[in-house]
Amino acid sequence: MNASHAPVTIFATFVPSQGHEADVEAVLQAVIAPTRAETGCLRFDLYRSTTRPTTFQLFEIFTNPEAIAYHRTTAHYQRYRQAIEALLKTPPIATTVEGVDVA
Numbered sequence: 001m002n003a004s005h006a007p008v009t010i011f012a013t014f015v016p017s018q019g020h021e022a023d024v025e026a027v028l029q030a031v032i033a034p035t036r037a038e039t040g041c042l043r044f045d046l047y048r049s050t051t052r053p054t055t056f057q058l059f060e061i062f063t064n065p066e067a068i069a070y071h072r073t074t075a076h077y078q079r080y081r082q083a084i085e086a087l088l089k090t091p092p093i094a095t096t097v098e099g100v101d102v103a
Helices: 021-036 065-073 075-085
Strands: 007-016 041-048 056-062 093-097
Touching: 007 065, 021 041, 021 056, 021 075, 056 065
Parallel strands: none
Antiparallel strands: 007 056, 007 093, 041 056
16 A cells, blocks of 8 residues: 555653643643544544553544644644643653554
């Protein structure tokens, strides 16, 4: 499959600074609906770790790299990026993954 036509899957991890857990969750919640409305977004789901309850993860699937590039130009993405940085203990960790055996 042509790489530019393959879906892009990302796991992004967010570790809030102490006392900012609710703020981080609110910032992440605010970006969900507008991102899901983007044409190239297939999934955009927020999770909380059960082993580290103050850690959040976004599970994202976009139709192709161009959809990710578009997402990063949107006003809601820019607002989220500007707001989230100051609330985190460490920078977000975004890992792009490739399916090996996906149902």
